[in-house]
Amino acid sequence: MRRLMTELPSRVINKWQVAGGDVCILPIGSAEVLGPHLPIGGRTFVAEAFAKLLAEAGDGLYLPVLPLTPVRGSAKLAGTVDVSALPVHRLIRALMDDMLATGFRRIVLVTYLDYVNYYLPTEFYEDHEVAAAGISVNGAVHQLVQEAGIDNDSVVLGALKVLGRDDLLAKCLAAAERWKQEGRENAPLPKAYETLTKIGYPAVHFPKGFYPMPPAAVIDPDAGAQVLRDAADEKATALEALSRYNHYLARRHDRGMMRGGQFDPAKGGAS
Amino acid sequence: MTSDLRILNDMLPNEAADYFAEGGDLAILPIGSIEHHGPHLLNGCDGYATLAKSREVARLTGGVLFPMISTSWEGATNVYSGGVGVREQFLVDYLLAVVQAVRKAGFKRILILNGHGGNYYAMQTFPQHCLRETGIAVMTVYGSAFCPEAEDARTKGVGEQGSLVGALHMLGRDDLIDDIREYTRLAIEEFGDRPDVVVGPPSQVAARKLGSVGQDYNEEIRHARPDSTQLDPAPGVELTRQIAEHIAKHLEAFSQHIDETESREGDA
Numbered sequence: 001m002r003r004l005m006t007e008l009p010s011r012v013i014n015k016w017q018v019a020g021g022d023v024c025i026l027p028i029g030s031a032e033v034l035g036p037h038l039p040i041g042g043r044t045f046v047a048e049a050f051a052k053l054l055a056e057a058g059d060g061l062y063l064p065v066l067p068l069t070p071v072r073g074s075a076k077l078a079g080t081v082d083v084s085a086l087p088v089h090r091l092i093r094a095l096m097d098d099m100l101a102t103g104f105r106r107i108v109l110v111t112y113l114d115y116v117n118y119y120l121p122t123e124f125y126e127d128h129e130v131a132a133a134g135i136s137v138n139g140a141v142h143q144l145v146q147e148a149g150i151d152n153d154s155v156v157l158g159a160l161k162v163l164g165r166d167d168l169l170a171k172c173l174a175a176a177e178r179w180k181q182e183g184r185e186n187a188p189l190p191k192a193y194e195t196l197t198k199i200g201y202p203a204v205h206f207p208k209g210f211y212p213m214p215p216a217a218v219i220d221p222d223a224g225a226q227v228l229r230d231a232a233d234e235k236a237t238a239l240e241a242l243s244r245y246n247h248y249l250a251r252r253h254d255r256g257m258m259r260g261g262q263f264d265p266a267k268g269g270a271s
Numbered sequence: 272m273t274s275d276l277r278i279l280n281d282m283l284p285n286e287a288a289d290y291f292a293e294g295g296d297l298a299i300l301p302i303g304s305i306e307h308h309g310p311h312l313l314n315g316c317d318g319y320a321t322l323a324k325s326r327e328v329a330r331l332t333g334g335v336l337f338p339m340i341s342t343s344w345e346g347a348t349n350v351y352s353g354g355v356g357v358r359e360q361f362l363v364d365y366l367l368a369v370v371q372a373v374r375k376a377g378f379k380r381i382l383i384l385n386g387h388g389g390n391y392y393a394m395q396t397f398p399q400h401c402l403r404e405t406g407i408a409v410m411t412v413y414g415s416a417f418c419p420e421a422e423d424a425r426t427k428g429v430g431e432q433g434s435l436v437g438a439l440h441m442l443g444r445d446d447l448i449d450d451i452r453e454y455t456r457l458a459i460e461e462f463g464d465r466p467d468v469v470v471g472p473p474s475q476v477a478a479r480k481l482g483s484v485g486q487d488y489n490e491e492i493r494h495a496r497p498d499s500t501q502l503d504p505a506p507g508v509e510l511t512r513q514i515a516e517h518i519a520k521h522l523e524a525f526s527q528h529i530d531e532t533e534s535r536e537g538d539a
Contacts, residue, residue: 006315041280
């Protein structure tokens with residue numbers, strides 16, 4: 001069965017829903033400069049690849065990527081499109097509400113945006129008492145990337161493999177090779193900025209010539225693709241738990257689980 | 272990305288910088304929808320048709336093809352499965368933010384190509400709304416862009432189904448055309464070939480004489496009916512190319528219009 005919602009007619013989706021299908025995944029990407037060898041849509045490709053793999057592993061459907069969102073730091077670099085955050089948040093939240101209205105119960109965001117990843121599922125729960133989930137792409141792959149001995153640029157290139165974009169992958173690998181052959185180096189970040197990052201989160205425009213993901217010493221798209229597959233498989237297991245959790249929430253009669261300052265197992269202890 | 276087609280997501284940073292250095296300034300922003308299109312067509316029908324058209328416009332003009340905004344307001348198809356959208360207001364607010372970001376990113380000309388009927392009125396009013404709120408003069412284009420050849424093709428029977436299969440062929444998705452052929456065969460078995468469509472229950476038909484009235488498409492085939500004559504991609508391909516050429520030809524006036532509009536001083 002195809003998993004991308006736009007590739008199916010309503011009848012096929014209806015049949016799948018009647019048989020119990022209830023997972024809808026919204027991948028959220030961006031258009032931003034990441035590395036000299038990485039496509040502007042790098043994070044869009046990763047979000048899409050992850051959503052596709054998760055949908056396949058967890059019997060879900062996924063929506064097309066929301067492609068234009070806020071970015072951090074690269075707004076002044078040619079090719080980046082930095083969209084104001086609040087309209088993006090409102091749009092995503094409205095999409096989540098519509099997913100619920102159209103019969104999905106396990107609603108999953110796949111995103112690099114920490115604000116979206118955290119607040120939207122939480123606020124959605126407050127309004128509907130249905131537990132949606134936000135998957136941080138960085139969080140999902142972090143450990144696996146370290147274990148594989150690669151950097152995040154391999155994950156971006158691995159996403160191209162997952163999506164069958166070998167044409168674009170070849171261009172990216174050639175650009176990485178050129179960068180190395182020319183002996184180029186990443187421009188440094190401003191010292192004042194680096195100093196401030198030791199205590200918190202200063203706003204920044206990256207200087208020209210700086211890339212958040214310069215070509216790593218080891219570039220391995222196959223390993224990057226495997227990281228995405230492993231991360232999706234791991235999250236698919238949690239998708240099953242999300243179903244159980246929502247059944248539990250649906251059976252619970254109210255949201256208060258505390259009685260006289262004590263946890264009441266009769267109201268919420270099981271499963 | 273090929274040498275004559277610039278796709279934003281596929282561009283490397285140096286390619287983006289080169290584009291601006293060479294004087295490039297055209298962003299092409301497609302808008303689609305995810306909604307029911309009959310028992311035989313894909314929920315992404317509008318988006319595929321718009322994307323194919325947008326690619327052609329990008330190819331003809333040297334503009335940069337942006338990733339599609341795929342979720343719009345769905346309106347009357349909500350009773351059918353798999354439609355996901357938002358109230359029009361959320362789309363408009365998002366689009367306003369996107370336009371400002373695209374202009375800041377260096378694109379002077381912002382062309383919004385919409386293929387979803389539910390956005391018809393919103394996309395008529397959006398350019399003026401955007402100019403009022405941001406001072407940016409964008410251009411929206413709906414459907415066939417008043418292209419005379421397209422109107423002629425429509426009368427000869429190239430409808431949504433024909434446009435979709437043509438678009439899918441142009442996008443290299445003949446695998447999806449195979450799916451549609453099978454879905455159409457099954458739908459024809461059930462509903463007939465080009466069946467008559469009951470627009471709505473008599474009360475709805477009568478109420479709609481007032482004007483715009485809230486409704487669902489009460490028949491599954493109302494949005495698009497199965498049609499065995501619209502399974503060949505060729506007419507849809509030709510139609511899409513004609514519309515794209517029509518758009519590209521008229522875009523020559525866009526830059527001058529932006530200069531005039533954004534710098535115009537009032538009398539007050």
